[in-house]
Amino acid sequence: MADKPRIVIVGGGFGGIKIAKLFAKENVDITLVDRHNFHLFQPLLYQVSTSVLAEDEIAYPIRTFFRDNKNVNFFMAKAQGVDQERNVLITNHGEIPYDYLILAAGATTNFFGMKEVEEKAYGMKTIQEAIHIRNHVLHEFERASKPYRTPEDRRKRMTFVVAGGGPTGVEEAGALTELIDVQKKEIHNLDFNDVQVILIEATPRVLPMMPEDLQKETVRVLEKKGVRVMLDTQVVGYDGDVLKLKSGAEIPTTTVIWAAGVRAVDFMNNCGGENARDGRLMIEENLMVKGAVNKNVFAIGDCACFMHGDMKRPLPTVAPVATQEAVVCHKNIMKLIKGDTNLEKFVYKDLGAMATIGRGQAVVGHPRMTGFLAWCAWMFVHLIRLAGAHTNLTVAIKWTWNLFSGIRLGRIITNMKL
Amino acid sequence: MADKPRIVIVGGGFGGIKIAKLFAKENVDITLVDRHNFHLFQPLLYQVSTSVLAEDEIAYPIRTFFRDNKNVNFFMAKAQGVDQERNVLITNHGEIPYDYLILAAGATTNFFGMKEVEEKAYGMKTIQEAIHIRNHVLHEFERASKPYRTPEDRRKRMTFVVAGGGPTGVEEAGALTELIDVQKKEIHNLDFNDVQVILIEATPRVLPMMPEDLQKETVRVLEKKGVRVMLDTQVVGYDGDVLKLKSGAEIPTTTVIWAAGVRAVDFMNNCGGENARDGRLMIEENLMVKGAVNKNVFAIGDCACFMHGDMKRPLPTVAPVATQEAVVCHKNIMKLIKGDTNLEKFVYKDLGAMATIGRGQAVVGHPRMTGFLAWCAWMFVHLIRLAGAHTNLTVAIKWTWNLFSGIRLGRIITNMKL
Numbered sequence: 147m148a149d150k151p152r153i154v155i156v157g158g159g160f161g162g163i164k165i166a167k168l169f170a171k172e173n174v175d176i177t178l179v180d181r182h183n184f185h186l187f188q189p190l191l192y193q194v195s196t197s198v199l200a201e202d203e204i205a206y207p208i209r210t211f212f213r214d215n216k217n218v219n220f221f222m223a224k225a226q227g228v229d230q231e232r233n234v235l236i237t238n239h240g241e242i243p244y245d246y247l248i249l250a251a252g253a254t255t256n257f258f259g260m261k262e263v264e265e266k267a268y269g270m271k272t273i274q275e276a277i278h279i280r281n282h283v284l285h286e287f288e289r290a291s292k293p294y295r296t297p298e299d300r301r302k303r304m305t306f307v308v309a310g311g312g313p314t315g316v317e318e319a320g321a322l323t324e325l326i327d328v329q330k331k332e333i334h335n336l337d338f339n340d341v342q343v344i345l346i347e348a349t350p351r352v353l354p355m356m357p358e359d360l361q362k363e364t365v366r367v368l369e370k371k372g373v374r375v376m377l378d379t380q381v382v383g384y385d386g387d388v389l390k391l392k393s394g395a396e397i398p399t400t401t402v403i404w405a406a407g408v409r410a411v412d413f414m415n416n417c418g419g420e421n422a423r424d425g426r427l428m429i430e431e432n433l434m435v436k437g438a439v440n441k442n443v444f445a446i447g448d449c450a451c452f453m454h455g456d457m458k459r460p461l462p463t464v465a466p467v468a469t470q471e472a473v474v475c476h477k478n479i480m481k482l483i484k485g486d487t488n489l490e491k492f493v494y495k496d497l498g499a500m501a502t503i504g505r506g507q508a509v510v511g512h513p514r515m516t517g518f519l520a521w522c523a524w525m526f527v528h529l530i531r532l533a534g535a536h537t538n539l540t541v542a543i544k545w546t547w548n549l550f551s552g553i554r555l556g557r558i559i560t561n562m563k564l
Numbered sequence: 565m566a567d568k569p570r571i572v573i574v575g576g577g578f579g580g581i582k583i584a585k586l587f588a589k590e591n592v593d594i595t596l597v598d599r600h601n602f603h604l605f606q607p608l609l610y611q612v613s614t615s616v617l618a619e620d621e622i623a624y625p626i627r628t629f630f631r632d633n634k635n636v637n638f639f640m641a642k643a644q645g646v647d648q649e650r651n652v653l654i655t656n657h658g659e660i661p662y663d664y665l666i667l668a669a670g671a672t673t674n675f676f677g678m679k680e681v682e683e684k685a686y687g688m689k690t691i692q693e694a695i696h697i698r699n700h701v702l703h704e705f706e707r708a709s710k711p712y713r714t715p716e717d718r719r720k721r722m723t724f725v726v727a728g729g730g731p732t733g734v735e736e737a738g739a740l741t742e743l744i745d746v747q748k749k750e751i752h753n754l755d756f757n758d759v760q761v762i763l764i765e766a767t768p769r770v771l772p773m774m775p776e777d778l779q780k781e782t783v784r785v786l787e788k789k790g791v792r793v794m795l796d797t798q799v800v801g802y803d804g805d806v807l808k809l810k811s812g813a814e815i816p817t818t819t820v821i822w823a824a825g826v827r828a829v830d831f832m833n834n835c836g837g838e839n840a841r842d843g844r845l846m847i848e849e850n851l852m853v854k855g856a857v858n859k860n861v862f863a864i865g866d867c868a869c870f871m872h873g874d875m876k877r878p879l880p881t882v883a884p885v886a887t888q889e890a891v892v893c894h895k896n897i898m899k900l901i902k903g904d905t906n907l908e909k910f911v912y913k914d915l916g917a918m919a920t921i922g923r924g925q926a927v928v929g930h931p932r933m934t935g936f937l938a939w940c941a942w943m944f945v946h947l948i949r950l951a952g953a954h955t956n957l958t959v960a961i962k963w964t965w966n967l968f969s970g971i972r973l974g975r976i977i978t979n980m981k982l
Contacts, residue, residue, distance in 0.1 A: 182976075182977065183702060183706060183975070183976065183977045184975075184976040184977070200618035200619065200620045200621070201618065201619075201976060202618045202976055203618070205976040207750070207975045207976060209750035209751065210750060210975075212750075213749055213750050216752050218752075219752060219753055220751075221710075222706040239710055239712075240710075240712060273976070284601065288601060288640040292639075292657055292658075294657075294658060331631055332625070332627035332628060332630075332631050333627065333638075334634050334636075334637060335637055539961060540958045540961055540962070543957060543958055543961075544958070557601070557602075557625045557628075558600075558601065558602040558619060558620055558623040558625060558691070559600065559601045559602070
């Protein structure tokens with residue numbers, strides 16, 4: 147072991163940043179590895195994709211978190227594997243030796259093996275994907291407004307499909323209808339009867355983590371906003387022009403936003419551990435990777451599969467799981483550093499779920515709230531968690547402005563295809 | 565002629581937006597053509613390239629200006645030529661017939677025929693170019709901080725050259741030193757003695773439009789901020805690795821930002837007019853394109869070459885020229901519509917120049933001001949001209965925040981190269 151224990155953390159998401167902050171106060175050397183130079187506030191990604199917020203309002207430079215922590219080093223690179231025998235993390239910028247390794251690498255979109263869908267549909271997990279969606283959707287409005295379009299072509303471009311009825315899908319569909327309301331006021335020569343948003347969900351219900359009455363309320367609000375909600379509907383293919391459903395029905399559309407599932411990032415398969423069906427690394431109750439050779443590799447958050455006691459399925463891929471795991475993981479590694487092998491077992495405390503359906507509309511599971519009150523709670527919770535005091539202020543201004551005026555200034559197309 | 569006169573405007577810059585707003589109140593049909601869906605506040609582009617502002621704070625959706633003007637149609641397309649005989653504008657999305665045509669297509673970067681420089685250096689005229697610079701500069705810091713770099717490689721990546729001592733070059737160089745100050749606080753393992761900003765200007769002076777004492781003051785302030793100012797220095801080549809000067813000297817650098825000249829966009833050569841050496845269309849004193857076949861084609865702003873009376877050189881490519889020309893051009897076309905061929909001659913009223921050199925530092929030519937007072941004046945003038953009340957507010961917050969804290973939250977790398 148070097149002078150100070152070398153802690154290496156993979157991933158600057160909610161879990162990675164949290165545990166790096168905890169270790170920053172200890173007498174250890176920390177290397178935080180991420181392929182992006184920023185922490186992304188993923189729950190608000192849909193607002194970037196629908197022109198409400200700018201990129202830099204939900205992305206925060208990782209180095210800024212650790213400005214005053216000289217023992218924290220940021221290393222921008224793509225993690226590729228772990229050699230547990232040699233205690234090194236392998237990246238595209240070389241190897242990084244560790245005494246303790248924490249994998250907090252997150253999740254990516256799950257297309258369930260449908261290659262063509264993966265190629266043609268839009269994922270929504272990264273800032274680049276959100277920007278792609280924004281550019282594409284705005285561009286389709288410009289294309290549809292050209293006088294030489296056939297009605298079929300125009301309708302196809304003006305049909306926006308969101309696949310997946312979880313919080314991301316519901317929020318995206320709701321936000322799209324509001325973007326359309328804004329476009330309606332400004333594109334004088336387009337027939338908006340052609341414009342529609344469709345939300346497709348494979349199961350009979352949206353927002354699986356919510357009580358049934360709130361699920362129904364969510365569908366009601368979405369439909370009132372103009373979203374066509376198709377439950378019990380499975381996607382079997384998409385070629386960029388026509389979306390194929392299991393029923394045999396087809397929907398002509400140039401836009402499919404895929405929010406129907408997540409899986410662990412591919413790198414998890416090269417970590418020397420045991421992978422669950424969705425690629426997540428199996429972990430012990432103390433958060434150590436199952437079968438860790440030197441008992442010094444841990445995994446937390448979306449990339450880890452925690453399923454112990456009488457749990458019927460793994461913990462959900464949400465921020466509170468990652469941050470709560472970070473706290474216990476930090477404690478356990480500090481115990482090991484001090485020679486104490488009596489590690490703490492992780493117990494998840496469910497804080498309830500919330501989702502916004504649009505301007506002034508949300509559902510909150512616990513305590514149970516709907517409508518404007520729920521939206522205020524949603525706004526408050528997300529605002530206080532955004533990194534950077536100055537960001538909170540500008541985002542608060544934008545949201546308030548947006549609530550009253552319905553104007554969206556973020557509608558700029560930054561790619562150059564014409 | 566159709567029911568209403570058809571006014572076609574090419575370009576949504578300062579001139580194009582201004583004249584479209586004037587025509588919007590008349591009994592005419594307007595088509596505004598631009599290859600971008602937004603109006604760009606170009607004077608602040610350097611702030612996007614140096615992570616101070618976000619894209620959507622200096623880009624404003626063109627359609628939003630004309631929300632309440634049903635007679636204004638936006639047509640997103642790239643203008644390719646004008647057939648003056650047939651009275652049609654040719655675009656990549658088909659032809660647009662006009663009764664009156666206003667060319668306000670702006671300018672692009674002038675690399676003075678140096679193809680290799682054009683390929684390897686960064687232009688700074690579009691939002692995409694500013695984003696490219698931001699991504700590249702931030703990325704070079706991450707690359708330079710990798711432990712395996714040789715000192716030569718590191719120094720090359722940490723040498724930022726700005727070519728051109730006009731307002732854009734001066735502002736960019738000043739802003740880069742401030743970005744470096746922020747990075748210095750956060751990249752703990754990089755030797756900042758290796759980091760330098762060089763401003764290269766071919767003539768013996770910066771800011772040609774300023775009085776001599778303010779030019780000297782500008783150089784003094786830049787040097788105090790750590791910029792190496794090289795006057796009387798001409799670039800003759802750049803291969804992406806080494807910048808070659810006329811003197812034979814070479815500067816190893818991976819970053820050359822080219823702000824050394826502008827020329828009219830290529831499309832100006834296909835408008836059936838007479839082009840000046842820098843590509844700008846020659847115009848009459850009444851702003852009509854010289855030799856206009858049907859006396860119905862006008863040009864204003866950066867794409868037009870106005871040189872009449874005792875002027876020794878054409879009017880400068882600045883916003884006030886474009887907006888003042890827009891006013892006279894609108895009047896003259898309205899006269900023609902009403903059958904009056906006695907057109908007004910354009911006279912430019914010079915409102916003086918200003919440039920910011922960095923946080924709390926600027927020079928203003930008229931009334932003469934320097935330092936913090938000049939910076940406040942600069943900030944005020946730019947704030948009131950930004951489109952959208954809500955933008956003014958968030959930009960004011962960012963600038964104030966930036967002035968006191970020196971934090972730059974915009975430092976996110978949004979491209980994916982690793």
